[in-house]
Amino acid sequence: MVQREVLHCPPGDLPDDVQETLLLALARSAAQGDARATTSLLKSIAPRVAAVVRVVLGRHDPEVDDVVQQSLIAFVQALPSFRGECQPPRFASRIAVRTAMASRRRSRTRRERRDDLVDIDALATGLRNPSAMALAARRTALLRELLYQIPEEQAEALALRVVLGWTLEEVASATGAPQNTVRSRVRLAKEALRRRIEADPVLRETLEVGRE
């Protein structure tokens, strides 16, 4: 049993295994209504949730802050159903992905980029060459846009796989869908992706692949 005072300490820079144990214990306590455990848990996972939301929506999306809040609320509300089969940050990440996509789908207005400049955050990283950054920005923008144009199940599978880098098995486990269903969703999403790439001359040129 984790001591109560330990439960309320933020995981911070603890060793990974200790941190995982602590987060799971916090999640269990939070699910039982421990407000302090819930607060500690939220503090621990909030940066990850914020990051996922920003990556899915794009950093400058005006809804980012609201969606982060919605994601945290949804996370707290989902805690009673959390079975501890994965780490709380992972669970929260999926909630953030779904909340962000749901929010964007509800939004009627689509904000267009102010101009064709590379995102300022890409500048801030300053590590890759500009052309590479521009292409990366183009790829991520295309994928974000695609997430709102394809059916929801396909979009979720694609987002978990490409944005969060999960395996088919992990996506299947998280969504509760059979692995072959996830495979089918990913296949359909990638077909839509291929059509979008074909429609983008810059991306088409940079993907130097043979004829399909």
Add this chain to the structure above:
Amino acid sequence: MSNVDLHPEDLLDKEILGELSDEERARLEAHVAVCKSCQFERMARADFRAELDVETELAKGEALKIVNVDRVRLPAVEPPVRRAAFRGRVALLVAAALLLVTAVAGAGWVSIRTITGKGQPERTPTPVETVSEARTPRPVVVGNRPAPVESAPSPEPDAPHSDALPIAEPVVPRGDALPIAAAESPRSDAVPIAPKPDATHRAPATAPEPDATPGAPATAPDELPGSAPPIAPERTASTVFAEANAARASGDYATAFRLYSEVQSSFPSSAEARTTQAILGRLLLDRGNAAGALRQFDAYLRGGGGLREEAMVGRATALRRLGRTGEEAAAWSMLLKAYPSSAHAENARKRLAEIGGP
């Protein structure tokens, strides 16, 4: 059948996990060589992974708003002792059946309260709030140590079960399924946390103390017992740059401007100072200060650097907004000459066609 129907997802997974054999890698590469979507997926994964890492680090340094946990009500969950609950339900069903039979037989009325009272399973505490808590919400002061929780919320065995769910319950069909649409309005419920000074991420706005030694501050409320007090980091171009990025990420543009300027003035020969010229140029451009942006981009281009292409695009855009069309045309032309395959080339050519450039 097109190869898009045969994406080797399992091999892509193994690649993620680092479990590809040589033979499998060869198969994967052979497929990716002819499949745009798989090639794109690999690249986009790397893009998003890098972006996610950067965003996570930035978010750690921010004073994120955390929801007021007292205002978030959890849906009721199955009582821990499922068998007891099941037995209770069976008893209820039996009682209901008896009631029905009795009623049909005309044997008189039976109080539902009496029967269900005997058959009601012992109610376990609701996860977060008891009914009484829901009626008198107790604010949690996030960021400061709240009053110790003396005991877990006491269950109210006699309370009707429906009272435990005073708000719309998210649909949680199974296991780790997620509620999405049920989130409450964030603006009304969100309680901003007072920004907590975090010596590892954010130095004081004024009078930095590079010589600060351990022991000065009291242990922060959330620190682990026995952990060492935070040590103020040495103030370098890198740390100030990181602080500026964090300030910008949190929307504190005044601080971001000040810190980026500090990087330029205090560490003029650093790589970060060079980068801040491009960043400040972009920030100023976004805020309508095209003249200021132009100065930053010009300064960057005089020194050169890895962001030259972006600075050239920014400079041309600034000139456009300043109405200096001739110089703008020259700027776009220079960009096309230097970077003919730039991602911005298409727009540059369009713009040149509009303004009659070369």
